[in-house]
Amino acid sequence: MKVTISDVAKLAGVSTATVSHTINNTRYVSSETKEKVYRAISELGYTPDASARSFRTGKKKTVGFIVPDIANKFFATMIESVETCLAAHGYHLIIANTKEDMDREENNIRLLSAGLVDGLLIASTMDDFQRFDSLIPAGFPVVLVDRTFDVKKYSSICVSNFRPIYRSVCRLAGKGAKRIGIIGGLPRLSTTRERISAYQQAVADCGLPEDESLIRYGNSMEDSAHTCLNELLQQKCDAIIVCQGLMGGETIIHLHKRGIRLGRDIDLVSFVDYDSGIYQLYENQMDSIIQPVEELGLAAGEQILRRIEDPEARVFEKVLTSTYKPYNVAPAWGNPDR
Numbered sequence: 001m002k003v004t005i006s007d008v009a010k011l012a013g014v015s016t017a018t019v020s021h022t023i024n025n026t027r028y029v030s031s032e033t034k035e036k037v038y039r040a041i042s043e044l045g046y047t048p049d050a051s052a053r054s055f056r057t058g059k060k061k062t063v064g065f066i067v068p069d070i071a072n073k074f075f076a077t078m079i080e081s082v083e084t085c086l087a088a089h090g091y092h093l094i095i096a097n098t099k100e101d102m103d104r105e106e107n108n109i110r111l112l113s114a115g116l117v118d119g120l121l122i123a124s125t126m127d128d129f130q131r132f133d134s135l136i137p138a139g140f141p142v143v144l145v146d147r148t149f150d151v152k153k154y155s156s157i158c159v160s161n162f163r164p165i166y167r168s169v170c171r172l173a174g175k176g177a178k179r180i181g182i183i184g185g186l187p188r189l190s191t192t193r194e195r196i197s198a199y200q201q202a203v204a205d206c207g208l209p210e211d212e213s214l215i216r217y218g219n220s221m222e223d224s225a226h227t228c229l230n231e232l233l234q235q236k237c238d239a240i241i242v243c244q245g246l247m248g249g250e251t252i253i254h255l256h257k258r259g260i261r262l263g264r265d266i267d268l269v270s271f272v273d274y275d276s277g278i279y280q281l282y283e284n285q286m287d288s289i290i291q292p293v294e295e296l297g298l299a300a301g302e303q304i305l306r307r308i309e310d311p312e313a314r315v316f317e318k319v320l321t322s323t324y325k326p327y328n329v330a331p332a333w334g335n336p337d338r
Contacts, residue, residue, distance in 0.1 A: 003046045012040040023115030041114050042107055047137050062092045063304055064112040065121040065145075066105060069221050070097045072246050074273035074293055075123065078145070081297025082121065089305055091118075100125045100186060100219060109135045119308045121145050121300050127188035129153075141307035145300045148190045155307060155316040157299045161191070161243075161271075162198040164289045164324035168241055168269040169202035171287065171326060177239040177267060181214040181232035183225055183251070184243045192217070195243040211235075218247050225250040238266060245273030245291070252282055262286050263327065271322075283327065290323040 119141030218224035225247035248270030
């Protein structure tokens with residue numbers, strides 16, 4: 001049975017009018033009472049209809065951004081770009097951190113979409129579109145960022161890395177690599193699936209051994225690359241591709257600690273998601289896949305503002321492309337085909 005505003009009011013011990021004012025920010029409500037209301041909303045799983053009149057009373061001039069890891073500089077850089085875009089239009093940004101936990105994401109979506117913000121940017125960690133979709137109020141402005149679903153119900157801004165991964169495998173094979181390992185993120189994510197698919201296709205096309213033991217998965221968060229790296233080194237890999245910037249930086253550090261020289265003892269291809277001294281230090285010893293993270297954030301900010309102004313606009317999908325930069329040629333930061 002659908003949870004109603006009366007159910008929320010009863011659990012919170014307040015009137016339905018207070019719940020409405022809390023959700024719509026139409027009258028002063030004390031912080032203590034707001035906390036009770038939002039706790040009841042979360043506990044009951046209450047989702048107001050975004051098309052309802054009470055829900056559409058004025059704009060908050062605020063956007064929520066649900067990210068999987070605020071400690072990851074990839075998302076931190078993206079957040080800064082989004083915030084710059086929104087601020088230029090008089091909007092504020094609220095950040096929610098899921099730590100790659102699906103239950104935390106569900107709670108954040110429920111709370112933020114219950115009247116706190118005008119729209120949501122979401123880098124989802126969900127593996128079930130139906131679960132995700134059930135959390136979004138009807139007509140509520142949502143833009144998926146970086147990670148998408150097979151069902152194209154919501155607008156999205158993402159980066160395709162299929163071609164750079166494919167090219168990197170072919171280049172390594174051309175240099176004589178026989179056992180190319182790869183470290184991916186969480187298997188359930190669209191970004192991970194695309195990158196592993198590109199790797200597998202390139203391995204097959206280049207006539208390399210199709211060995212599942214050369215594919216390892218981290219969790220895209222801090223300290224998740226070390227175990228994967230050790231397992232690949234035990235598999236006698238002569239080259240490794242790391243499909244995420246944070247894990248790439250950790251891989252470089254661990255190889256250095258073990259006295260394994262990049263470009264000599266082992267070839268490395270790493271994603272570069274943000275400006276970092278470690279990438280600059282080793283850029284002439286490894287291949288890089290450079291993601292347009294600032295452009296990604298700017299496009300996300302622009303798109304959520306469009307959807308807030310016109311929630312009924314057609315679904316929009318924008319796909320950016322990373323740049324593949326082999327280390328022994330002149331820099332090609334601006335041209336993905338070089």
